[in-house]
Amino acid sequence: MRRAHGLARFNRRTWRRKQVQKLTENRALVQLREIKQGFARYIDRNFGRFAEDCSKCTTPCCADAQFVNINITRLEARAMIETLRESSKYGPDKVAEVLDRAQATATTYGLSEEGDTFEKTYACPLFEKGVGCLVHWKAKPAPCIQHGCYENWQHLPEAGTLRRVERTVARLNEQVYEKPVEFLTIPVWLLKINRENERQ
Numbered sequence: 001m002r003r004a005h006g007l008a009r010f011n012r013r014t015w016r017r018k019q020v021q022k023l024t025e026n027r028a029l030v031q032l033r034e035i036k037q038g039f040a041r042y043i044d045r046n047f048g049r050f051a052e053d054c055s056k057c058t059t060p061c062c063a064d065a066q067f068v069n070i071n072i073t074r075l076e077a078r079a080m081i082e083t084l085r086e087s088s089k090y091g092p093d094k095v096a097e098v099l100d101r102a103q104a105t106a107t108t109y110g111l112s113e114e115g116d117t118f119e120k121t122y123a124c125p126l127f128e129k130g131v132g133c134l135v136h137w138k139a140k141p142a143p144c145i146q147h148g149c150y151e152n153w154q155h156l157p158e159a160g161t162l163r164r165v166e167r168t169v170a171r172l173n174e175q176v177y178e179k180p181v182e183f184l185t186i187p188v189w190l191l192k193i194n195r196e197n198e199r200q
Contacts, residue, residue, distance in 0.1 A: 023175035029079050032172055033138050039165050040137070040145045043157055050155035051148030054132065061147065062127035065109060069121045070141050073173040073181050077189035079139040080126065090134065098134065099194050101125035102187035111185045113192075118183075125187055141186070142166055 023031075054060065061067050084095045102125040105111065109122040126134045133140055142165045146157050170181040184192070 022178065023172065025075070025078065025176050028075055028172050028176045029082065032075055032079055032169065035165060035168055035172075036140060036142065036145065037137065039142055039161070040140070042161065043146055043148075047148065047150075047155060047157045050150055050152070052150075054148075057149070060127065060132075061149075062124045062133065062144070063129075065123040066121055068124050069118060070124070070143055070186055071117055071183040072141050072186055072189055073169060073183060074189065074193070075173045075176055076139065076141060076169065077186070077193045080135050080186075080190065081193055083135045083139040094134065098125050099190060102190045105187040106185075106191060111188050113184055113188060117185055117188070120185060122185060122187060125190070142169065 081095060084090050084098060085092055087094070105122050105125050109120060111117070111120055111122055124133075128134055133144065142162055146162050148157075150156050173181045
């Protein structure tokens with residue numbers, strides 16, 4: 001899952017001080033879900049048969065604190081929280097549980113908004129043993145969707161499509177919040193969104 005710092009460079013290079021078309025957060029969340037689900041179908045259809053079955057793995061990548069270094073946008077964090085909150089299966093109690101895990105993860109692995117957040121690794125607080133990713137179908141980050149364990153490197157999904165999806169997500173984020181996209185680790189963004197919600 002480790003990526004170069006291309007997203008941060010994309011952020012600095014592409015932000016323009018001109019007016020972008022404003023998009024409501026709710027509408028953007030719907031578009032974000034459609035983008036992620038379309039990408040998931042593409043990966044499953046073209047590469048899924050070559051990947052190992054994650055459900056049979058005894059050491060899931062998502063729980064490997066030396067491996068996960070996914071950074072997301074504000075909009076993606078909002079989608080994760082809303083997916084859990086609105087779920088008939090999970091709801092507010094699960095949100096609180098995930099936030100507790102996010103806090104423990106941030107403390108344990110020294111995650112913050114400072115420095116090169118792409119250099120930090122952590123175990124994902126959205127992973128639950130026996131369940132997997134709690135936001136798998138509706139709000140999973142694109143790098144997680146693309147990731148899989150492949151026997152042959154020839155079967156790996158190409159990086160270009162992932163980059164296009166991430167650029168689209170970054171543009172959506174800018175349309176909603178009207179400022180340059182900020183990439184932070186999953187635990188940090190979840191905690192930050194929760195603090196903002198509590199102040200409202």
